[in-house]
Amino acid sequence: xxxxxxxxxxxxxxxxxxxxxxxxxxxxxxxxxxxxxxxxxxxxxxxxxxxxxxxxxxxxxxxxxxxxxxxxxxxxxxxxxxxxxxxxxxxxxxxxxxxxxxxxxxxxxxxxxxxxxxxxxxxxxxxxxxxxxxxxxxxxxxxxxxxxxxxxxxxxxxxxxxxxxxxxxxxxxxxxxxxxxxxxxxxxxxxxxxxxxxxxxxxxxxxxxxxxxxxxxxxxxxxxxxxxxx
Ligand SMILES: [Zn+2]
Numbered sequence: 001x002x003x004x005x006x007x008x009x010x011x012x013x014x015x016x017x018x019x020x021x022x023x024x025x026x027x028x029x030x031x032x033x034x035x036x037x038x039x040x041x042x043x044x045x046x047x048x049x050x051x052x053x054x055x056x057x058x059x060x061x062x063x064x065x066x067x068x069x070x071x072x073x074x075x076x077x078x079x080x081x082x083x084x085x086x087x088x089x090x091x092x093x094x095x096x097x098x099x100x101x102x103x104x105x106x107x108x109x110x111x112x113x114x115x116x117x118x119x120x121x122x123x124x125x126x127x128x129x130x131x132x133x134x135x136x137x138x139x140x141x142x143x144x145x146x147x148x149x150x151x152x153x154x155x156x157x158x159x160x161x162x163x164x165x166x167x168x169x170x171x172x173x174x175x176x177x178x179x180x181x182x183x184x185x186x187x188x189x190x191x192x193x194x195x196x197x198x199x200x201x202x203x204x205x206x207x208x209x210x211x212x213x214x215x216x217x218x219x220x221x222x223x224x225x226x227x228x229x230x
């Protein structure tokens with residue numbers, strides 16, 4: 001298995017524990033940002049939830065984006081976000097999503113999406129910094145502007161989408177979710193964006209399907225027999 005070369009990803013993976021960031025809530029509500037993804041760029045695309053359904057927008061105003069940059073561990077304090085930058089951020093987010101879906105389907109990127117991602121990725125960024133332990137602690141100076149934060153997100157997407165791991169990009173099998181993840185497991189058979197959400201939901205639904213219905217319990221027959229009756 002090739003070594004993952006996405007340094008931004010490694011940095012975010014190291015910092016991704018929600019317990020490590022006091023600005024993140026410990027009990028998640030639907031409105032809360034999702035950071036249970038090892039990829040920074042996919043944490044960003046997850047700001048639009050329920051993509052397979054009507055969509056649930058967690059970035060409904062510039063202040064939301066400012067809050068996201070802090071909770072993502074990119075900015076120390078909430079940066080100023082203009083309406084123009086906010087609109088550009090949403091365009092970047094959707095361009096990353098479509099590029100990743102193209103990777104999951106083994107098709108080419110749309111030129112317009114690739115241009116958006118590349119334009120953001122080409123902006124000045126920050127140098128990686130050594131932490132105090134070998135191998136686990138690539139760190140970044142906290143960025144100060146939302147442009148720098150979005151540049152890191154775009155560079156993370158470029159690193160992932162141009163690496164061998166692009167073949168492991170998956171779309172969550174929960175049809176309502178349709179969130180993205182990179183399957184870094186050895187067997188490569190991961191199906192859900194997160195086990196504690198979509199994975200558990202699928203398990204519960206499978207369990208419910210296997211259980212006999214109340215009606216079949218009352219009649220003393222199992223669900224399987226019931227289905228055989230006319
Ligand atoms: Zn999911």
